[in-house]
Amino acid sequence: MSSVLVVGGTSGIGRAFARLRAGRGDEVVVTGRDADRAGTVAKEIGAGQGLALDLSRPREIAAALAGVGRVDHLVIAGVSRDENRVADYDIEAALRLVTLKLVGYTEVVHALGPRLHEDSAIVLFGGQAKERPYAGATTVATVNAGVRGLVNTLAVELAPVRVNAVHPGVVGDSPYWAGKPEEVLAGVRARTPGGRLATMADVVDAVDFLLRNRSVNAVELAVDGGWLLG
Numbered sequence: 525m526s527s528v529l530v531v532g533g534t535s536g537i538g539r540a541f542a543r544l545r546a547g548r549g550d551e552v553v554v555t556g557r558d559a560d561r562a563g564t565v566a567k568e569i570g571a572g573q574g575l576a577l578d579l580s581r582p583r584e585i586a587a588a589l590a591g592v593g594r595v596d597h598l599v600i601a602g603v604s605r606d607e608n609r610v611a612d613y614d615i616e617a618a619l620r621l622v623t624l625k626l627v628g629y630t631e632v633v634h635a636l637g638p639r640l641h642e643d644s645a646i647v648l649f650g651g652q653a654k655e656r657p658y659a660g661a662t663t664v665a666t667v668n669a670g671v672r673g674l675v676n677t678l679a680v681e682l683a684p685v686r687v688n689a690v691h692p693g694v695v696g697d698s699p700y701w702a703g704k705p706e707e708v709l710a711g712v713r714a715r716t717p718g719g720r721l722a723t724m725a726d727v728v729d730a731v732d733f734l735l736r737n738r739s740v741n742a743v744e745l746a747v748d749g750g751w752l753l754g
Contacts, residue, residue, distance in 0.1 A: 527551045529595050531577060531632055532602025532649075534558075534565040536699050537692070541599060541728045546570035553592060555602075579628030580604070580620050586635040595639045597735045598646045600629050605700065607660035618663045625667040626674065633678060645686040645735045648675060652693040652748050672744060679742040686741040688734040693748025696721030715754030722747050 526545070533542040533554030546552040546569050554569070555577035556562040562574030577588040579602045606621045608614050629648055640646075650671035657665040671689050678687040694712045695701055701709065701721075713721055730747045734740055746752070 525550055526596040527553075527594050528597045529553045529555075529592060529599070529636070531555045531579070531598070531600045533571070533599075534562050534574070536601075536603075537649075537695070537724050537727050537731075538599065538601030539565060539569065540724045541601065541731050542571055543569040544728055544732065545597075546572075555588070577632075579632070580624040582623060582627045582631040585628065585631045589632070589635050592636065593639060594641065595636055596641075596644055598633070598636065598640070598644065599649075599731060599735070600632055600647070601649045602628070603649060603651075606663050608663045609660050610662050613662070621663045622667055622670075626670050629671075629674060630678075633682070637682075640682065640685050642684045643738075646678065646682075646688070647731050647734045648687070648689045650689050650691040650744070652691050652746060652751065654691070655746075655752055675744065676742055686738070688740060688743045688745065690727060690730050690734060691744055691746045691748075692722060692727050693746065693751040694721050695724055695727060695747075697723050712751065716749045716751045717753055718749035720749060722749055 528545045528550050530538050530542040532538040534556030542552050542554045552571040553573045554566050554571050555575045557578045559576035562576055566574030604621055604624050606617055608617055648671050650668040653661045653665045654668035675687050675689045696709055727747050730745055
């Protein structure tokens with residue numbers, strides 16, 4: 525049995541992963557921005573605890589995690605959608621996302637440092653907008669590219685703790701993409717060599733692999749069906 529902390533585990537892929545590990549009998553803690561929701565989700569998926577934690581407020585992260593014990597597997601899946609164009613730049617939105625994804629992720633690891641051990645493993649969430657940006661992805665593409673540097677430096681500084689990243693492409697059944705018009709999804713599917721969109725189950729399986737395989741370290745794993753080749 526492993527102790528698993530999923531930051532951003534109250535919705536989407538983070539929740540699906542937390543449910544998987546709780547179903548295996550692991551000790552799972554999930555976090556979300558809202559305390560009541562985090563507690564409710566924890567009960568629904570069989571996790572041991574739900575905590576309130578806002579990655580965009582990094583000075584509060586250490587206190588939020590004060591009650592967490594030993595951590596075998598840490599998944600930081602918390603994300604925020606941001607549509608920001610350089611021609612019409614929203615500085616406050618950009619600062620929030622940069623803080624959430626880079627400073628917030630790093631502070632979680634910093635706060636948990638004493639509770640990690642030589643067999644611990646960490647997975648950070650990036651995204652394929654870093655490789656195929658779209659109009660409005662000015663900040664999203666930048667912070668997801670920043671995850672690459674963060675993985676590398678953490679893998680060096682935390683060694684022998686393993687640190688990897690997963691970079692999902694278009695995840696067709698995720699809360700964000702499932703509501704898109706079918707013609708949009710069909711267009712992406714047609715440009716994907718595999719002929720299908722990634723699913724949340726695919727990403728969950730990838731995260732689980734990165735945590736389990738002890739020879740995989742400082743790796744960026746794309747889960748996109750070969751979308752970048754289309």
